[in-house]
Amino acid sequence: MKPIYLDYNSTTAMSQAVIAKVNEVSQYPFNSSATHSLGRKANGIIDEAKAKINEFLNCKNYEIIFTSSATESTNTIFFGSDFSQIIISNIEHSSVYNCRPPHLKVSEISCAENGVINIDDFIKKIPQNKENFLVSVMACNNETGAIQPVEEIAKITHQNLGLFHCDIVQAVGKIAIDLEKLNVDYASISAHKINGPQGIGALLIRKGLDFRPLIYGGKQQKSKRAGSLNVAGIAGFGEACALAQKNLDDFQKISILRDYLEENLQKITHNNIKIFASNTPRLANTCFYAIPNISNQTQLINFDLNNICVSAGASCSSGTISQSRVLKAMNVANDFLDGAIRVSLSPQTTKNEIDYFIKIFNEFYQRTKK
Amino acid sequence: MTVKLPIYLDYQSTTPIDPRVIDRIIDVMKNDYGNPHSRSHSYGWKAEELVEIARRQVAKLINADEKEIFFTSGATESNNLAIKGVAKFYETVNKKHIITLTTEHKCVINSCRDLEQEGFKITFLPVQKNGLVDLNVLENAITNETSLVSIMAVNNEIGVIQPLAEIGALCRKKGVFFHTDCAQAFGKIPLDVDKMNIDLMSISGHKIYGPKGIGALYIRRKPRVRIKSIFSGGGQERGIRSGTAPTQLIVGLGLASEIAFNEMEQDYLHIKKLSKKFYDAVTALTHVYLNGDLEQRYLGNLNFSFAGIEGESMIMAIKDLAVSSGSACTSASLEPSYVLHALGVDDELAHTSIRFGFGRFTTEEEIDYAITLITKKVEKLRAMSPLWDMMQEGIDIKSINWKTH
Numbered sequence: 001m002k003p004i005y006l007d008y009n010s011t012t013a014m015s016q017a018v019i020a021k022v023n024e025v026s027q028y029p030f031n032s033s034a035t036h037s038l039g040r041k042a043n044g045i046i047d048e049a050k051a052k053i054n055e056f057l058n059c060k061n062y063e064i065i066f067t068s069s070a071t072e073s074t075n076t077i078f079f080g081s082d083f084s085q086i087i088i089s090n091i092e093h094s095s096v097y098n099c100r101p102p103h104l105k106v107s108e109i110s111c112a113e114n115g116v117i118n119i120d121d122f123i124k125k126i127p128q129n130k131e132n133f134l135v136s137v138m139a140c141n142n143e144t145g146a147i148q149p150v151e152e153i154a155k156i157t158h159q160n161l162g163l164f165h166c167d168i169v170q171a172v173g174k175i176a177i178d179l180e181k182l183n184v185d186y187a188s189i190s191a192h193k194i195n196g197p198q199g200i201g202a203l204l205i206r207k208g209l210d211f212r213p214l215i216y217g218g219k220q221q222k223s224k225r226a227g228s229l230n231v232a233g234i235a236g237f238g239e240a241c242a243l244a245q246k247n248l249d250d251f252q253k254i255s256i257l258r259d260y261l262e263e264n265l266q267k268i269t270h271n272n273i274k275i276f277a278s279n280t281p282r283l284a285n286t287c288f289y290a291i292p293n294i295s296n297q298t299q300l301i302n303f304d305l306n307n308i309c310v311s312a313g314a315s316c317s318s319g320t321i322s323q324s325r326v327l328k329a330m331n332v333a334n335d336f337l338d339g340a341i342r343v344s345l346s347p348q349t350t351k352n353e354i355d356y357f358i359k360i361f362n363e364f365y366q367r368t369k370k
Numbered sequence: 371m372t373v374k375l376p377i378y379l380d381y382q383s384t385t386p387i388d389p390r391v392i393d394r395i396i397d398v399m400k401n402d403y404g405n406p407h408s409r410s411h412s413y414g415w416k417a418e419e420l421v422e423i424a425r426r427q428v429a430k431l432i433n434a435d436e437k438e439i440f441f442t443s444g445a446t447e448s449n450n451l452a453i454k455g456v457a458k459f460y461e462t463v464n465k466k467h468i469i470t471l472t473t474e475h476k477c478v479i480n481s482c483r484d485l486e487q488e489g490f491k492i493t494f495l496p497v498q499k500n501g502l503v504d505l506n507v508l509e510n511a512i513t514n515e516t517s518l519v520s521i522m523a524v525n526n527e528i529g530v531i532q533p534l535a536e537i538g539a540l541c542r543k544k545g546v547f548f549h550t551d552c553a554q555a556f557g558k559i560p561l562d563v564d565k566m567n568i569d570l571m572s573i574s575g576h577k578i579y580g581p582k583g584i585g586a587l588y589i590r591r592k593p594r595v596r597i598k599s600i601f602s603g604g605g606q607e608r609g610i611r612s613g614t615a616p617t618q619l620i621v622g623l624g625l626a627s628e629i630a631f632n633e634m635e636q637d638y639l640h641i642k643k644l645s646k647k648f649y650d651a652v653t654a655l656t657h658v659y660l661n662g663d664l665e666q667r668y669l670g671n672l673n674f675s676f677a678g679i680e681g682e683s684m685i686m687a688i689k690d691l692a693v694s695s696g697s698a699c700t701s702a703s704l705e706p707s708y709v710l711h712a713l714g715v716d717d718e719l720a721h722t723s724i725r726f727g728f729g730r731f732t733t734e735e736e737i738d739y740a741i742t743l744i745t746k747k748v749e750k751l752r753a754m755s756p757l758w759d760m761m762q763e764g765i766d767i768k769s770i771n772w773k774t775h
Contacts, residue, residue, distance in 0.1 A: 003412050005413055007411060007413070007414075010408050010414070012403070014403055019399050019400060022395075026387050027392070029378055029380070029383075029384045029385055030384065034380055035685070035695070036376060036689070036694070038692050068442075068447070068583060068613060069443075069613035072443070072601055074603070075602060079600075094603055094604045095602075095604060095612065095613070098604070100602065192614065192616075197616070197619075198403075198614055198617055198618060199443065199583045199618075200616075214601075215447050216484050217476050217477025226476070226477050227443060227445075227447060228383075228384060228576060230443075230582040231582060233582065233583045300411075303411070309408075309410070309413050311408055311409075312410060
């Protein structure tokens with residue numbers, strides 16, 4: 001039996017069209033810096049991908065700088081600008097949370113029990129009489145799926161003469177993202193979360209804003225990010241954006257299956273279960289639950305034995321399964337902290353697969369109760 | 371026999387991906403798309419296993435331990451990480467001096483320039499007329515404050531091979547770390563981190579018939595080299611390099627490394643044969659100069675200057691050949707090559723320099739076509755050139771071309 005993949009927020013399977021695109025572009029030795037015809041063709045492919053990203057995120061007033069990952073994008077901004085201080089939320093992905101330039105004060109915005117950051121606390125953290133501070137809040141949380149009020153945060157940031165960075169990694173392809181409307185100054189994005197290839201991401205930066213490069217070298221990307229461009233990866237990224245845009249409405253329908261899953265989990269446990277961020281707008285595909293006093297390790301082993309792929313939260317931290325920093329930030333009680341599991345569905349997830357998950361969960365739950 | 375135009379002779383800029391590597395990448399993209407850092411399910415474990423296999427394949431090619439290989443987005447990132455990483459770690463023990471060459475790749479030079487802005491002392495050593503470093507000059511440049519010597523293995527523009535083993539021995543004797551940018555050397559010439567006393571090595575995927583967007587940095591464990599990372603985040607690659615490791619690209623680099631390990635001799639013989647034929651035919655045109663040492667060279671790179679011809683008109687005349695003048699990263703601007711300048715090549719000849727790069731997939735038919743085309747065009751352009759007339763009248767332009775600085 002093929003494993004059932006319910007860890008879509010960690011990484012996604014690549015679309016056939018994306019694979020075909022990567023394959024097609026990989027047939028040629030494209031270096032976009034070369035002066036011969038292949039160099040020009042490479043630039044054409046890159047421009048085409050940029051147009052698709054632009055169309056998808058409405059970012060024509062932004063420079064698109066290709067990077068190797070969203071982690072790199074975020075590091076580029078945090079380390080490459082002269083901010084007076086940095087304000088982040090305490091539920092940020094580790095690529096933002098651990099990105100702390102040593103010479104800068106970093107303060108953290110707290111978060112409410114529903115997984116949404118606390119705007120009042122944000123306002124308190126804004127430095128007085130200080131311009132050019134950076135605020136970084138993610139559009140959607142990767143573990144709970146909770147959608148954050150970034151438009152409002154951007155507005156308040158700008159009123160106080162700060163700049164706003166948004167980690168949109170988990171949001172793109174799952175909810176509509178319009179950079180102009182959100183009015184962000186910088187955004188980090190990754191291709192492999194939207195059925196694109198791993199190893200390619202982008203930094204979107206409002207035109208007119210500048211930064212010091214993180215990686216020096218040749219004059220690629222106006223000297224803002226040196227290194228031969230990953231032309232095949234960029235082409236795949238563009239293709240993935242076009243598909244994600246087309247499928248955005250369908251993506252919302254996943255919530256039917258997700259809600260069905262959650263109803264069943266509640267039934268099985270007689271409501272002795274916490275489903276995080278369930279009373280606030282969240283991503284249609286994400287279910288982050290916890291059952292008391294049954295460790296996530298035990299649950300994960302059982303799911304794995306039954307060919308189900310889920311996770312205990314973010315996958316990229318230390319490689320060990322520990323308590324979720326996000327849940328701690330939400331003040332989740334200790335009984336539940338150890339028993340949290342994230343199930344993230346994809347548009348390809350079927351009802352049969354969810355029924356199988358429910359069956360396995362039920363058997364396990366009845367067994368452990370005895 | 372017909373050949374497909376343009377003929378790709380720009381193997382230093384990038385290489386075609388080996389079809390075996392493409393097939394493997396596509397296979398991984400279709401079937402093993404897990405996040406290698408997912409520790410809770412089979413997709414993650416499978417991806418991680420693939421990453422670790424690739425790490426061993428890369429390590430094997432340079433006689434390193436797999437734990438000494440860290441994946442990056444490419445040689446540019448590796449060079450930045452190695453140079454800034456060592457500089458910033460050892461800064462705390464008052465080692466604020468770095469030595470490199472004026473002929474290094476832009477990413478090494480600009481990493482050093484960036485450090486210079488931050489108060490580090492950088493020595494850019496000149497090279498000899500043949501493009502090689504003078505070991506005595508290097509030895510004299512090393513001081514008590516030197517933390518790192520960064521010298522590339524194979525020059526990207528002119529193909530000369532620096533004496534790595536001698537440099538490594540010298541660095542070890544003097545107690546400084548030796549970093550080498552092997553973007554153009556890895557998989558093409560034999561490299562052994564132990565025999566050559568290499569402490570850090572930058573590796574690229576797309577220069578060895580692998581994918582773009584992937585590279586690696588070798589960092590020696592014994593004696594241990596410490597570096598400060600340039601990305602913070604999830605702490606992947608044992609804290610050295612955060613960000614999701616791209617499984618399919620890593621697998622591609624691993625397989626490209628394995629193929630290079632198995633077929634290095636075969637590639638070498640193939641390239642040697644084509645290179646010799648091309649060299650003989652082009653130098654027979656007279657007043658054509660090979661830039662860089664003839665012997666200490668990777669034969670897949672022949673950089674010639676054509677006297678008595680204008681550079682741009684030459685490029686236009688041979689546009690059936692995909693070639694570069696100077697390195698690809700700087701060629702977009704068409705400014706004279708700083709590498710040739712460092713060799714003492716005068717501007718006139720630097721302007722007419724063209725780099726011809728051959729590789730695994732270059733055919734003899736393509737070389738024959740290139741030779742015929744170049745011969746025809748050079749003769750035609752020279753017939754039109756006043757410079758050429760002067761040379762024919764005995765005005766010795768050559769004597770002023772090779773003056774030393």
